[in-house]
Amino acid sequence: MPTQHFRAATWLLISAATCAAPAWAYTQHEAHIHGQVELNMAQDGNDLLLEITAPAVDVIGFEHPPETEAEQQVLKDAVLKLNRPENLLAINAAAGCQLHEQHVSHTLSEHAETHDHEKHGDHDHDEHDEHDEHDHHEGHDHHDHGKHSGHEHGEHGEFSIQYTYQCDTIDKLSTLTLKWFSQFPATEKIQLQAITAQGQQAATLTASQAEFRF
Numbered sequence: 001m002p003t004q005h006f007r008a009a010t011w012l013l014i015s016a017a018t019c020a021a022p023a024w025a026y027t028q029h030e031a032h033i034h035g036q037v038e039l040n041m042a043q044d045g046n047d048l049l050l051e052i053t054a055p056a057v058d059v060i061g062f063e064h065p066p067e068t069e070a071e072q073q074v075l076k077d078a079v080l081k082l083n084r085p086e087n088l089l090a091i092n093a094a095a096g097c098q099l100h101e102q103h104v105s106h107t108l109s110e111h112a113e114t115h116d117h118e119k120h121g122d123h124d125h126d127e128h129d130e131h132d133e134h135d136h137h138e139g140h141d142h143h144d145h146g147k148h149s150g151h152e153h154g155e156h157g158e159f160s161i162q163y164t165y166q167c168d169t170i171d172k173l174s175t176l177t178l179k180w181f182s183q184f185p186a187t188e189k190i191q192l193q194a195i196t197a198q199g200q201q202a203a204t205l206t207a208s209q210a211e212f213r214f
């Protein structure tokens with residue numbers, strides 16, 4: 001799969017470039033902070049690789065697998081939105097960057113298929129017990145999915161988004177403007193880490209300071 005290659009390439013590139021200061025390389029494995037999105041950017045020749053990690057609550061307002069049609073629709077709409085990076089960010093035109101590849105994934109549906117929530121409503125708990133091999137079920141006794149504070153996977157659902165751009169004149173790269181905040185106003189700040197020909201840079205961007213200069 002090209003996306004797998006892309007991801008591997010991105011992280012290889014990033015981890016290779018950040019041996020000296022790898023702190024943010026670990027952030028993927030930690031619980032995210034709501035309202036805070038991570039954006040890692042790396043230049044590879046004429047290519048720009050962007051990887052965004054966003055708390056699901058920032059994007060769709062909840063972090064559990066969708067349980068109603070309305071929630072499924074919200075998720076679907078969000079994925080469509082995230083597949084249109086032109087609405088989320090802008091690279092200065094002089095750099096001549098064209099979107100080459102994109103990949104949007106999330107952790108919200110990992111066990112949606114193994115959980116048959118609709119049946120839960122109709123069956124008593126004795127029948128539940130037959131499904132004990134699904135260890136998550138115990139936490140579902142009260143059908144209060146909004147309070148899955150101890151849920152193994154569902155506590156912090158998140159989105160992972162990768163975009164690659166191929167740029168005709170990448171030496172003209174000068175600004176990255178984030179429109180993310182108007183699409184997803186729950187995000188308060190975006191932590192940007194960039195590794196480009198200009199070196200390694202970091203910035204915290206907000207709705208009122210949404211432009212980054214390389």
Ligand SMILES: [Zn+2]
Nearest residue numbers: 055155156157
């Ligand atoms: Zn969370």
